[in-house]
Amino acid sequence: MPHDHGHAHIDPASGDRRVSIAIWANALLTVAQIVGGILSGSLALIADALHNFSDMASLVIAFAARKIARRPADARMTFGYGRIEVVAALINYTTLILVGVYLIYEGGMRMIEPTEVAGWTVVILGSVALVVDTLTALLTYSMQKGSVNIRALFLHNLSDALASVAVIIGGSLILLYNMWWVDPAITIGIAVYILYLATTEIGKPIRILMLGSPPDVDNDAVVAAIRDVDGVHDVHHVHLWQMQENEAALDCHVVTADGAFGEGIKEAVKARLAEEFGIRHSTLELEDLGNAHDGALLYGHAETRY
Numbered sequence: 001m002p003h004d005h006g007h008a009h010i011d012p013a014s015g016d017r018r019v020s021i022a023i024w025a026n027a028l029l030t031v032a033q034i035v036g037g038i039l040s041g042s043l044a045l046i047a048d049a050l051h052n053f054s055d056m057a058s059l060v061i062a063f064a065a066r067k068i069a070r071r072p073a074d075a076r077m078t079f080g081y082g083r084i085e086v087v088a089a090l091i092n093y094t095t096l097i098l099v100g101v102y103l104i105y106e107g108g109m110r111m112i113e114p115t116e117v118a119g120w121t122v123v124i125l126g127s128v129a130l131v132v133d134t135l136t137a138l139l140t141y142s143m144q145k146g147s148v149n150i151r152a153l154f155l156h157n158l159s160d161a162l163a164s165v166a167v168i169i170g171g172s173l174i175l176l177y178n179m180w181w182v183d184p185a186i187t188i189g190i191a192v193y194i195l196y197l198a199t200t201e202i203g204k205p206i207r208i209l210m211l212g213s214p215p216d217v218d219n220d221a222v223v224a225a226i227r228d229v230d231g232v233h234d235v236h237h238v239h240l241w242q243m244q245e246n247e248a249a250l251d252c253h254v255v256t257a258d259g260a261f262g263e264g265i266k267e268a269v270k271a272r273l274a275e276e277f278g279i280r281h282s283t284l285e286l287e288d289l290g291n292a293h294d295g296a297l298l299y300g301h302a303e304t305r306y
Contacts, residue, residue: 012070015150018139019063022157026056029132033125040121042171042183054099055136055156058092062149082244083208085149090205092152096198103191110184122171122183126164133161148205148245155197163190213240214248217277223298225272226254231265233257233289236296243281251283255292262286 033049036042065088073080137157143150170186173179204215213219219240226235238252250273256265266284273279287293 012066015143016063016066018143019059019066019153022136022139022153023056023059023063025132025136026053026059029129030056033129036121036125042122042167050099050103054092054095055153055160058095058153058156061088061091062153064088065149079243082247085147086205086208086245089148089152090202090209092149092156093198093202093205096152096156096194097202100191100194100198103187103194107184107187107191110187111181120171120175122174123168126167126171130161130164130168133157133164137161148208152201152205155201159190159194159197162193166190208242208245211239211241214242217248217279219299222250222273222277222279225276226252226269229265229268229272231257232269234292236293236298237285237301238299247281248277248279249281249283250279251285253285253287253293253296255287255289258289262288 030049030053034046034053037046037049062085065085068084069080069082071077071081137154137160140150140154140157143154166186166189170182173182207215217240219238222240223235223238226232232254234255236253236255238250240248240250243249254265254269256262266286269284270282273282
């Protein structure tokens with residue numbers, strides 16, 4: 001079965017405009033929330049503002065990464081600059097984790113020493129934040145399906161929208177029932193949710209940067225398909241990895257049967273990899289059976305010794 005990601009493609013200029021709008025919206029919202037949080041005494045509002053600030057920083061990083069990623073390969077970066085978006089995603093997820101840990105600490109301190117909170121300010125600014133967060137999430141939704149970089153942004157904004165709902169509920173409870181403890185409790189809840197999102201998603205950029213095999217490619221099926229090509233006796237030293245987020249690559253040693261024509265085998269293996277697994281970048285080193293590497297490992301090379 002051909003390998004199909006089914007990603008939606010958006011014109012780069014249109015995508016850049018969406019990210020730019022999101023940057024300015026989050027910048028204005030962050031300033032308003034910080035001022036409102038200080039004036040009202042709401043930690044939850046400041047927590048939401050810090051989360052929005054991390055979103056704004058993430059948007060700036062993502063915007064720069066999108067620009068850099070379009071540079072063509074050169075002598076310095078022979079594979080191109082596409083992986084900068086993966087690096088940006090890792091930075092954004094790491095930032096999200098740090099923000100979550102800090103908010104849990106601050107929420108715990110506020111639970112010990114409760115502070116009076118101006119409920120109306122919290123509700124009004126929380127409502128404005130919900131509108132901005134929802135707008136930003138909508139701007140990035142259709143872009144996040146094919147980019148780990150934009151997905152990090154989308155999850156930032158989605159969690160912000162949910163956090164804003166929590167802030168509005170907290171402000172309402174303070175107005176109605178004077179439940180001051182709700183504000184830090186909601187802060188901790190927001191932080192836990194942020195940590196959940198970040199820790200469940202950070203593995204993907206780490207895997208790509210660690211040259212892990214593509215998660216949606218069955219390694220054993222790839223090896224079996226190569227071995228099934230006419231003229232192939234065996235395969236070893238297999239490396240499956242991702243050149244960029246959506247571009248799988250393979251290099252390996254192919255042992256050809258006695259008398260088999262090498263270039264014909266190479267073409268047949270490459271065609272099968274592309275057709276069945278979507279692997280269009282493959283480097284194959286041919287070995288005839290009589291001079292094949294003895295005792296070679298299937299994956300990787302020899303064991304590392306220290």
